[in-house]
Amino acid sequence: MSKVIAVAGKGGVGKTTLSALIVRYLTAKNLTPVLAVDADPNSNLGETLGNPVTKTVGDIRENFMKDPQGIPSGMDKVNYIEMMMNQVLIEEKNYDLLVMGRQEGTGCYCMVNNILHRFMEELSKDYKYLVVDNEAGMEHLSRRTSGKVDLLFLVTDYSLRGLRAVKRIHGLLGELKLTVGKMGIVVTRAPETLNQAFLAEVDEMAVPVWGTVPDDENLRTFDMERKSLMELNEASPSVKAIEKIMEKVLSL
């Protein structure tokens, strides 16, 4: 069974960075094959991994809806959509990448969504780990047919406001028909020791803090230069921090 790792939190706190560094960790430790899923329509996990993507699952959905009869003759809908999906799946040396892209518009998408979901479920089985970089609301995860997340990273920056956003997401989990194995908080751009006010607010949530990621100048540089985080020096503070967190989390 593949393990699903999902990353959630409000915009700008470092979800995509964390997702990319988790992919990096898993591949470095040969915990492969890994499927990186960019499930945030406004996101850039591909770019962060050095892979600017143009084609998305959303494009397949829209194209199919625009012209349902445009299937090559001799092909049925399922085969056609599966063929298109295989074209969207990007295969890198150490991991694969799937970009979900935009959400569906209005109209009846049930049929195409069902085919896509089934394909995704089958595809997932080929991987040891799925790393899903989410939009803040987690809508995408809740629509997956199985709705299972093994490890949920709730990401916040080192502010009470960020933490309250995590609290809101945590509160929504019940409504999302999502089965979560284990979840923990990761605080980005934070010192290793968190202050009392922050910890008191965490306590109310009864969710453990899995770790902190320090402010890492290298991340800013890599972002500006559009460089892949796969190429970050392994001595970088953020890489070290993710290593520590992952070792802890994978042994839970």
Ligand SMILES: Nc1ncnc2c1ncn2[C@@H]1O[C@H](COP(=O)(O)OP(=O)(O)O)[C@@H](O)[C@H]1O
């Ligand atoms: N620990 C960190 N130290 C320094 N910069 C960071 C850190 N984490 C993220 N960033 C930077 O903050 C910005 C937003 O991060 P990103 O991962 O895209 O957030 P999100 O996916 O939550 O919107 C990016 O420019 C990223 O390089």
Ligand SMILES: [Mg+2]
């Ligand atoms: Mg993001």
